[in-house]
Amino acid sequence: MCLFFSSILAHHAQVYFMRYGDFIFMTTSKIEQATRFAKTSAAFVRNAVQRRINKENYILSDKTDNEVIFQDGIMSVKYYRPLTEDTLVLEGGQTLHVRRRRFAIPLVMVPPLGVFAWIFDLLADRSLVRYFLAHGFEVYLIDWGKPTIDDAGLSLENYTLDWFPKALAAIREHSESDEVSLLGYCMGGLLSLMYLAAHPEDKNVANLITIASPVDMHKMNPITGPMSQLLSIPASMIRKRGFQLHQIADERFHVDGKVLSWMFKMTNPLGVVSSYIELIRNLSDDDYVARYMTMNEWFTNMPDYPGATVQEMMRKMGLYNRMAKGKLNIGNRVADFSNITANILAFAGDNDKIVSIGGARAIMTVVSSTDKTFHIVPGGHAGVFTGSKAVHTTWSISKDWLQLRSKAYPRPVNKSNKS
Template sequence: MSPSRIERASRLAKTSAAFVKNAVQRRVNKENYILSDKTENEVILRDGIMSVKYYKPLDTETVTLEGGQTLHVRRRRFAIPLVMVPPLGVFAWIFDLLADRSMIRYFLAHGFEVYLIDWGKPGPEDAGLSLETYTVDWFPKALQAIRQHSGSEEVSLMGYCMGGLLSLLYLGVSKDEKVANLITIASPIDTYKANAFAGPLGRALAWPASLVKNKTGFQLDKLSEQAFHVPGKTLSILFKMTNPLGVAASYVELIRNMADDDYVARYMTMNEWFTNMPDYPGATVQEMTRKMGIYNRFAKGKIRIGDSHVADLSAVKCNLLAFAGDNDKIVSIAGARAIMTVVSSTDKAFHIVPGGHAGVFTGSRAVHTTWNISKDWLQLRSRPIPRPEGQGETGSAGQVA
């Protein structure tokens, strides 16, 4: 056999061995491939399954973004901390995915003090968690801990999907004037316009539901919370059904690249988001179905929370930046844009950026669109911490995003 054939055979053998190894190990030792939730942090509050994390300033000089671009770490910090608010039905670590696609690392690199509200992992025993739990109980406790820890009364909120809605509900109930800035990403304000399925269904049910209520007094909240509790596995299937061709195509690519350790790790990390989802608490689903799905209360600007609270969205006056994805099958542009009419903010902006429901938040282009726009917008609305006299700023030159 010629040397060239021997070399090709050797490469093929190594590739085949790597293919088999990754094919087996990704099933047997999946945790070794998951690269999320790696940024150093400390928990500053726990209350039940909810916790609040503080992310320490990066101890590196640079951060590498997807595509190989380098971002120099800004040493001068901003005085107003950034609080990231995840949706329900996913794990909070989606804000801290792969090192080059970690939103938390990106904003740390740009000089922000970053905190994360983690809603935890609800199970069947948590079916009673309601909108009141999240917005009237846990949200104030989280912000109190963050304010005490940071020393700043002012905060900025960044909410993805339902995280944006929870932020709005908190603000509408509390009238918290110390929330300086709010960013919402793909948050469904007008559910009648949110997507081709939920909108028409909600409209169709609104009149019959009102008729039944007026005639009999029956409402969905009379039913058991357990009847509305959605297991994580069901959520995963529903999410994947919004783009079945994309799911199939990504799996084909995985097979083609099974011998590439880095590719498999990246695939497994991203796939964990869509495959391993926590339960969606029944009480919250029950409320959302009635108040958002059927009666479209967010678009109308007022939502009753529990027995004694009303979230008045016209009371929201903080600076607002809102995003929608141009290919989002879950939250349409019109569904997200409605936020511009329900709040009273005078400083507000709306951007349409490339991507589907996940892509607009942390897709391969999000760093140059959603993240970059948010960073520029926040920097103009977040006071820098005064620099000691004679001290220069390290790592401010050469930033690329």
């Protein structure tokens, strides 16, 4: 009897699903689509609102474990502790095995002015700091801080004759190594060169890497380079009549961070628009929004550029191109670039709208180094430093070059508790 009723039920069920199965399937599919749409819409609205009112929750930079080992005013020095994980995943999925054998010569990263130092530790998978830590280097970072209009008087003398020596002294004491390597991006490379040129007594800077550093300002780019060269002639005539740029108050040359941001974005306005359109298209993707917000913070939130430094750069480097000519007066010292004998590795981007290849290549002629190499790599001014291709070009070349010129400890060391 039970078998009979079971057969009847099975038959009716079969008929029912033959008639209405497609409808039920379509209804379920539509419900799933509606659910996904609702979730996507909710995420879209949430990110659209939260990225405005809680921006800090989206910023992924400056997350690598570090400690401040020295501070003087707005300038500080950070030491990055060795990575505790065994692997580091880079953007694109490449996995690095973290090297436990360390190099004895520490690497000092030198940021430019007009940006925050955390660009060296941008994203977990796009962090120059973490990349070199994974390859066995002791990493330090000089942080120039956040100048305001109150710091308009900060000059090249402050950076290269005062803060730079103090920073290296603190690093040498902390690392217990007299020898150091420097890696400078843009103006950071120029400040490193100025320090070495003005301090010929310091023979313990073994290696210097510069990335997109415009040594020859008259070749800086197709617009500002020729303009500076053209203006140098009337500027010399005006100077002979007794007028000097340094007689003008430093505050008049001070550049607000918002102006810097606008100027940088105007070097690639189409890129700015297209990246924003991509953000709108991916506003429901939390990871995409966080990465966009972090990268955008670099170009949107910039510190002021001190007026005294701007004035000196305009006069000594822009108008008169002193660095490319080999000598530059800084404070009471003459920075003679022929004093530099450190090993040199320099980079220029093939699509850099700010620093031309010729402007960056000039480093090869002003220094006395015998071991010096110049590379042209893919990317614009930011891309050559930390773009998606940089890990396979600028970073990889720098790592290989530096490993050959750095001394390794005979066994792994643990400095995690060092202070």
